[in-house]
Amino acid sequence: MGNDAAIAAILDTVRRIPAGRVTSYGEVAARAGLKGRARMVGRVLGLAPDDDPVPWFRVLKSDGRIAFPVGSDAFKEQAKRLRKEGVKVSRDGRVDLAAFGWSHEQSLDELLWGSG
Template sequence: MTNSHQPDTAAVSAAERLYTVLAAIPAGTVVTYGQLAALAGFPRRARWVGQMLQRLPEGSRLPWHRVINAQGRSSFPPASPAYARQLQLLRAEGVVISPSGRIALQRHGLN
């Protein structure tokens, strides 16, 4: 039984691994949730990555905007402020986004 006042060290180290890999994604490059999970050592945990990114504190300096879905699109609803912010940040890094909101993974994806 774990003490509720102490953080789960496995969860902390998993989050640290994820955030360390995320921080290393270069500007102008995107990764999918699944790729980020695999790079952090958690293959097939794309949904977990999404949950962890949702928990980032406001103002986090981690490049959350470089994570997109496997279809090459933002996972935010197109009418949301987060969608507009993500595309704005990516464009500022030189990422080309089609009028339909798609990003060419072949061109901007992590190789």
């Protein structure tokens, strides 16, 4: 897969992340057919222009933490946008992937109350 195709695949994948859910750079790469190229995902999101809006803030590190340094402007912006969609973000930028992760497809209610 060429570079342009890879970029398009990454952007498409990120646009498919549902509001109120998060995923990791690695998972985006894998779903885009670019397993092992998580670093490229971060790079592409960083370059993504405003003309081509993508929900970059729904992408976290594999451990569920925001990738930016705690306290940085980017960190605060990402936490703010996530919280606005109902995602719980701890002060140090942690998100519970079991509750809000994409393709867990399990609502927080189900998690708390149990499905059956």
